[in-house]
Amino acid sequence: MKKIIVTGGTGYIGSHTCVELINSGFEVIIIDDLSNSTIEVLNGIKKITGIKPEFYKIDLANAKETFSCFNKIKNVSGIIHFAAYKAVGESVNFPLKYYKNNLNSLINIIENMQEKSFKNIIFSSSCTVYGQAEKLPVTEQSPIIKADSPYGNTKQISEEIIYDTIKSTEYLKAISLRYFNPIGAHESSEIGELPIGEPANLVPYITQTAVGIRKQLRIFGNDYNTPDGTAIRDYIHITDLAKAHIAALNRLLNKENKINYEVFNIGTGKGNSVLEVVKTFEKVTGIKLNYKIVNRRPGDIEKIWADTSHAEKELGFKTEKSLGDALLSAWNWEKKYRNIT
């Protein structure tokens, strides 16, 4: 059984990826500091897969802690590095918190990989690196635009750190996956997206409004240059996104990579507006959402969606689930979590 370290494995994308890894026959070891997730997620993973992964509560930005943790784990085939802070607005107010955590953890991990001769790393990047692209859909060659937020900048700098390190060594190999907008939950509703406090992202806000925790969904702007005036994103089902990691990992393990550092867009290739998301949610759940249009949210881009042809050709990765599937799964998760039938 190949052993894979998943940092941030109790988080939203991490936990769904752990499930897919276990289902694909990998042994999973989770490292997480639980700063934005709970230990109960391990029980959710166990309910789905029958296996509770080995777990280390470690602050990866702390070099000593990271070193002693890596000393305990032998024969690692690959690392999937999710652990990072991700709140765009918070990063504007606390930039050093973001640079310290997101960059130090990556550096510590790579240093330990070199020390222990661990070869393969998959990095969680984001379509935020493209900013508002001039040409849509965005390809992996689309220009990287100066990030609007420290959060976005940590993703850009992290990609550069990986690129430069790979260039300097013979054996290290990496893939960065640039995610579009992950939404939804595992079909079992045992794991899902659990934001702490008021959600910043659209879909948890929708499900919390539907369940009555939030009074009203605000749609940020209907004066964009889009067919219905609301902003457009490429929403990808979390299970599809999780599976992209298996494809990327197998590419490295099977030595199918063309160069030692590769980058892939991971999205559906289709853009949907905020209003389309709201209408689709209403259709698949039969619930009428209370919403109003308000001003644009500062820092939001107008529209983005992925060119997925590189991932399809090279990783053999293609999404399987629809926007409706994703929204229904998010709703089922929210209901189960709140004990609503």
Ligand code: UD1
């Ligand atoms: C943002 C980040 C992205 C990050 C992701 C996860 C940018 C440009 N994007 O994505 O890198 O990975 O968060 O944290 O920084 N909306 C509403 N009402 C709401 C919430 C959202 O109308 O209550 C709208 C937004 O204006 C946007 C769309 O829904 O048009 C999606 O928003 P959101 O889910 O927050 O994701 P992004 O901002 O695209």
